[in-house]
Amino acid sequence: xxxxxxxxxxxxxxxxxxxxxxxxxxxxxxxxxxxxxxxxxxxxxxxxxxxxxxxxxxxxxxxxxxxxxxxxxxxxxxxxxxxxxxx
Amino acid sequence: xxxxxxxxxxxxxxxxxxxxxxxxxxxxxxxxxxxxxxxxxxxxxxxxxxxxxxxxxxxxxxxxxxxxxxxxxxxxxxxxxxxxxxxxxxxxxxxxxxxxxxxxxxxxxxxxxxxxxxxxxxxxxxxxxxxxxxxxxxxxxxxxxxxxxxxxxx
Numbered sequence: 001x002x003x004x005x006x007x008x009x010x011x012x013x014x015x016x017x018x019x020x021x022x023x024x025x026x027x028x029x030x031x032x033x034x035x036x037x038x039x040x041x042x043x044x045x046x047x048x049x050x051x052x053x054x055x056x057x058x059x060x061x062x063x064x065x066x067x068x069x070x071x072x073x074x075x076x077x078x079x080x081x082x083x084x085x086x087x
Numbered sequence: 088x089x090x091x092x093x094x095x096x097x098x099x100x101x102x103x104x105x106x107x108x109x110x111x112x113x114x115x116x117x118x119x120x121x122x123x124x125x126x127x128x129x130x131x132x133x134x135x136x137x138x139x140x141x142x143x144x145x146x147x148x149x150x151x152x153x154x155x156x157x158x159x160x161x162x163x164x165x166x167x168x169x170x171x172x173x174x175x176x177x178x179x180x181x182x183x184x185x186x187x188x189x190x191x192x193x194x195x196x197x198x199x200x201x202x203x204x205x206x207x208x209x210x211x212x213x214x215x216x217x218x219x220x221x222x223x224x225x226x227x228x229x230x231x232x233x234x235x236x237x238x239x240x241x
Contacts, residue, residue, distance in 0.1 A: 005146075030088070033159070037157065038156075042150050045149040045153065046146050047147045049145075053189075
């Protein structure tokens with residue numbers, strides 16, 4: 001397992017939340033909300049689970065607990081603390 | 088919408104948790120073979136693959152409780168006793184997988200990679216953890232089907 005999966009889960013977490021909020025603020029389609037809500041929940045949990053199974057600094061792992069943007073914050077922290085240049 | 092949530096929940100349970108139950112019970116057997124005196128050539132790659140399946144599918148399996156809770160909310164049965172017991176057992180199974188089975192699998196895999204013989208690898212606790220995990224999971228499935236005390240019918 002590598003950082004790719006964490007990146008995928010983090011983006012899914014943030015994008016699904018943005019779509020949910022956008023839906024709530026505009027058309028508010030109930031079906032979209034009840035389909036995307038659980039999906040966002042899954043992405044949130046998957047981000048945390050993936051981060052804790054990767055060799056990341058402890059601060060980066062803890063950051064994934066932040067709702068909505070935790071995964072992206074953790075990726076930023078991990079990139080800042082590792083000497084390797086981002087791909 | 089309830090039908091959609093329930094379909095995702097059941098499909099994910101079959102597709103994501105099924106492989107985990109098989110992988111955790113096969114892992115000790117192949118680990119024992121790989122640690123034996125004359126290990127068959129396929130044993131060590133099998134250990135790697137089974138560990139990978141367990142790890143990846145355990146994360147994917149998070150879909151099951153999330154969509155399960157959504158379904159229960161849509162059906163307004165979240166506080167039924169059979170469901171509360173199921174959720175407790177699921178939580179126990181998840182903790183067992185995350186805190187006992189996966190770390191021990193990783194330790195066994197590392198030891199085997201380093202060339203440990205039969206003395207350096209103990210898979211008894213791992214086999215027991217796998218057995219308990221599968222038992223918990225089977226109990227939850229039966230609870231989901233029987234739903235004792237439910238008035239909605241099967």
